[in-house]
Amino acid sequence: MAVRAVASPAGFDEMVSGTERKYYMLGGKGGVGKTSCAASLAVKFANNGHPTLVVSTDPAHSLSDSFAQDLAGGTLVPVEGPYSPLFALELNPEKAKEEFQSATQISGGSGIKDFMDGMGLGVLAEQLGELKLGELLDTPPPGLDEAIAISKVMQFLESQEYNMFTRIVFDTAPTGHTLRLLSLPDFLDKSIGKILKLRQKIASTTSAIKSVFGQEGSPKPDAADKLERLRERMIKVRELFRDTTSTEFIIVTIPTVMAISESSRLCASLKMEDVPVKRLIANQILPPSASDCKFCAMKRKV
Numbered sequence: 001m002a003v004r005a006v007a008s009p010a011g012f013d014e015m016v017s018g019t020e021r022k023y024y025m026l027g028g029k030g031g032v033g034k035t036s037c038a039a040s041l042a043v044k045f046a047n048n049g050h051p052t053l054v055v056s057t058d059p060a061h062s063l064s065d066s067f068a069q070d071l072a073g074g075t076l077v078p079v080e081g082p083y084s085p086l087f088a089l090e091l092n093p094e095k096a097k098e099e100f101q102s103a104t105q106i107s108g109g110s111g112i113k114d115f116m117d118g119m120g121l122g123v124l125a126e127q128l129g130e131l132k133l134g135e136l137l138d139t140p141p142p143g144l145d146e147a148i149a150i151s152k153v154m155q156f157l158e159s160q161e162y163n164m165f166t167r168i169v170f171d172t173a174p175t176g177h178t179l180r181l182l183s184l185p186d187f188l189d190k191s192i193g194k195i196l197k198l199r200q201k202i203a204s205t206t207s208a209i210k211s212v213f214g215q216e217g218s219p220k221p222d223a224a225d226k227l228e229r230l231r232e233r234m235i236k237v238r239e240l241f242r243d244t245t246s247t248e249f250i251i252v253t254i255p256t257v258m259a260i261s262e263s264s265r266l267c268a269s270l271k272m273e274d275v276p277v278k279r280l281i282a283n284q285i286l287p288p289s290a291s292d293c294k295f296c297a298m299k300r301k302v
């Protein structure tokens, strides 16, 4: 579907005012039109003078379909048409997950556990077990892939090449995952914090042992650094979601009883998590028509 300009939604003037960077996260039930609305909103921002970036982590590549352009590849692609620069980015959440798995495996996986067992460091091995690292590595918690993807975008934006964007629109995962993403930084912060502490303990113990036996090698800070960076990035994602000055979460819904009930629950949960939410997009409302067919009349009544 190609994106066409639509009439200004309520409050749009406020959304375009100011040149400071603003993030808009669009979320809601699956299939209500999050990607279509994210694409439309991004076009509107660009047509109102804002260099804009629209990001999707949807593996179905709906953003490519919306713009009728191939956006796969994980890099920023210029979208042709709008008045100001508009770039789109489709991230592959699977890749983000793999990155996390490789970072944690090097640092806390079974290699270290076997090594510790071999050294007779049973207590530390037990602590590793308590962290349920195996589970975390094999099946990362839902929302992790998206959180990593969002943090990747923030990294992109730190570079001089991409710091021109004043509006960033995110097409987030369907409701359940969005909420899990919100509690995720706390969860990860805790578990990565524990992994790093444990790693430090292991490093100091093994270096003491090695120095006794005269075989202290050079330390390998790469994996720990990688984890520490990941933790910092997750904290930034958490802060971004709660930053009332630069971020707004917009709920996308459709006019059906089920969708509205789910949107109310989403709104309540977001407010409980201190995520700024004040706008709602009601998508797929049938416009009035002179030649009203029975189906449309029924739908409109609903």
Ligand SMILES: Nc1ncnc2c1ncn2[C@@H]1O[C@H](COP(=O)(O)OP(=O)(O)OP(=O)(O)O)[C@@H](O)[C@H]1O
Binding pocket: 001, 029, 030, 031, 032, 033, 034, 035, 036, 037, 058, 062, 174, 283, 284
């Ligand atoms: N206002 C609209 N008018 C016509 N078609 C629409 C409208 N909004 C969405 N659609 C169509 O509905 C389908 C689902 O839309 P979209 O992919 O944007 O939803 P989504 O909420 O992002 O889905 P998912 O949860 O699967 O990511 C698409 O085929 C899209 O073209």
